[in-house]
Amino acid sequence: MTKELTCICCPMGCPLKAEVDEKGNVLSVTGNTCIRGENYAKTELVAPVRIVTTTAKTKSGKPVPVKTKEAVPKSKIFDVVKEIKETSVDLPVKMGDVIVRNTADTGVDVVATRSAE
């Protein structure tokens, strides 16, 4: 079975075609420009993941932007956001500081993406 998808690894947005067997295993990928496209298709069709970006509140009233340091399972996005929303960040904070450890049991940390005082 052939599955079609658009690569989201970079702005090129390559149109990918993946051959998939009955069990859902990805046999081959075409249409990609680089290796990341192949890896993307393989993950996306089996267990899709995303980097999550949002903001966390601080005592200053203005939020600080954050992201998951690695991609997390797509199904966990809303759990991650909920956990971040429940967190209040102490100031000052530096870009890269960990805001939430092992968010939503994904094994991935949430870090600040801007320094703030």
Next chain:
Amino acid sequence: MYDVLIIGAGVVGCAAAMELSKYKLSVCVVEKESDVCEGTSKANSAIVHAGFDAKPGTLKAKLNVQGSKMMPIFAKKLDFAYKQNGAMVLCFDKADLPKLDELKQRADLNGVDGVSVITGDEARKLEPSLTDEVCGALLAETSAIVCPFEMTLAFAESALQNGAEFKLSTKVESIEKNDNGFSVSTTNGILDAKIIINAAGVYADKIHSLVSSKPMRITPRRGEYLLMDKAAGGVVSHTVFQLPTKMGKGILVTPTVHGNLLAGPTAENIDDKEDLATTKGGLDEVKAKGALSVKNIPFGKVITSFSGLRAVGDTGDFIIRESDVKGFIDAAAIESPGLSSAPAIAEYLCGIVAKLMPLEKKENYIDTRKGVTHFNSLSENEQNELIKKDPSYGKIVCRCETITEGEILDAINRPLGATTLDGVKRRTRAGMGRCQAGFCSPTTMALIAEKLGIKIEDVRKNGVYAERRQDHE
């Protein structure tokens, strides 16, 4: 117990308050919206008509001509923008040329100076962008443009500094006539007054019917407009009207006092007194009719469209008189030329009040008022002096119109200060430029939120904040 309670803080209500505040009277203005100038007064052509249009002998004719003559004096004393740019009424059909002569005769009867009939070529010489179809025009030199917000605000602030009170976000719900005068129930409590002036714009009929059994009918007539970028402001220098054509009643094309170009209005009677929507048909009509007058109007430079409601009565004239109920004065059906007539209407109203109670002049009346400092209009030296005194004038918030934080803070903090984004916009022009507040609104919202002690998302564009009383004394 107030001597006079004015219902409605539009241009008529505010002008009346200013006029009455010259006397030893207690005056209060109630307004259902959170700011002055929220109804008919805010969305119109912003023209001070010369006075050739109204039928001789009517109140409209008399008060328009008087108002037009008073306006430049008020503009100077009360610090609002006014420019005598002259107007033309264009004729597109030779068969209609006699109508220009009729207008000229009206002008003479109404006592308007500086009016003449000119040829199409003479008109094009004065305004090179006029179309070749123009075959004659009436030229009225005393016609002018103003900023209606600034003007209404100026009247209101002048009244306030001379002792008049303002109760904003206060809606009149019922009025009871009693031996002493009136007892007025509002969303802000009961107010007693000896005399009431009904200046409620499109709602004047509703207010009238709270006390009078004699019918009055005010029909909202919607007019749609297109406002263009300042880059288009130089297309015409005069206000350009049209004689009615096969396409119906004409529209005008005019520079605004701030240098934009304005085209409109359409004229459509509607039922809903709040319906300020624009329509595709209406805006298309403005474009089509505008193109009759002026070549190549840059409609690609439209920065916003809006519509306003004119309060049209059924007598054809303003209705300004004590009603059948003693002490209840109507100032109703103030359609065009209402803005032009406002100061004269105020004097006229004062005359009616004078027949009901003795008026004695105050000794300490202040006849000048200083508006929000428009930083951009200052000289470089004055700008630097101001920044030295108050560094917030060195921070530009609205980049399109070069409006500083200092001006916005002034607009928020001054008496009768702005509590909404539109309120700040009308006082300072922040957000009035080509990006239409895209960049400055977050900053302006933050400044308002801080002043009012509310969350930024609760800052309103316009309208009334629940649970927020707005009394100004």
Next chain:
Amino acid sequence: MNEFDLIIIGGGPAGMAAAVSAKKAGIDDLLILERDSVLGGILNQCIHNGFGLHTFKEELTGPEYAEKYADMVREQQIPFELETMVLAVEKLAGSNKKAVTVISSMRGVQTLYAKAVILAMGCRERPRGALNIPGSRPQGVYTAGTAQKLVNIEGAKLGREVVILGSGDIGLIMARRMTLEGAHVAAVAELMPYSSGLKRNIVQCLDDYGIPLLLSHTVVDIKGKDKLEGVYIAKVDEKNQPIKGTEEYYPCDTLLLSCGLIPENELTVGAGVEIDPRTNGAIVNESLETNIEGVFSCGNVLHVHDLVDFVSEESARAGENAAKYILKGSDHSGKVLAVKAENGVRYTVPSKINTVNLSELNHIRFRVTGVYKNVSIVVRSGETELLRKRSQILVPSEMVDLILKKDKFDGLNDDISVFIEEVGQ
């Protein structure tokens, strides 16, 4: 005291990249003027990831990209002034000096002078008024970027039920952002038959959250007096005119507009720089120099980009060229060739090339006029073909960046055409 070699107007990604490269090229006497209270420009509110793959070889969020560049600016001790707005730029008569009038709390209103100026002011969003959407004007209608600033910088909670008009990238990004903030995004309506955003953003911002993208649809009416109550969305025909009878009502409290960006060139026009009506940006040559010698333009103020990495690259070239101009002056000895946008190409940057000033690698950037599948991009001068490149798909929303080596231009006499050719011709 108020004299500089180089003044850079704008401290966003374009201005910072230009400053860093000018400094590297030997200009120490320079100044960045930024109107906001921080460096980084619009990147600060673009908290999503997807930036930096070219520049930093890693995927960053907007604030990270901005902070990394701002760190470079600080490390290289490049002076910058914040909350400083430029009011006017003017070339002084009879001299090569440029006068830059600024305002800030610190300086007041002052005129600074520079040998060279780099314009890096960015762009603004097309507001509702310019779109001529009929209806009322209630609270709850925002341009997507303004909403992004309110949510991401100010921490405002905007709406619960959202409709987005326009599928520009900021609109797509805000569809996801509002969803993560707990709102329901009912639809993204796009007037054109194709999206004006990146394909990856359609996947990860709309498809991931089941948000429908309605192509060939537009908002035809806005309802609500004080507060937005809903919008009518209708299909449009091939002339982009709404089709009667297809209107559908979407109740909503928030309408976001993502209907195009306009380079912010009021200063540029005021300075007497010629503007290209196709880009609304300055007309520039191979050195990104405008018709005024020593005045350069780069980034979104020159032409709207989709990728900040391209902005940084372009602006670094502007910085280098400005340095060259300051240190060596202009060379007019070469041959000037026009670069013409022909079949399928909407515009090119640059639009002229002086062969004497070419670099080892030269960029021609452009956008196509519509969607093209399986075509060749051709660059030609008279009979000489400088470049022919096959492309599976070209869409107006994605800028094309061609790189040509200097020797390709050797001996050329004719103007250069850039066009799209059907394969097989």
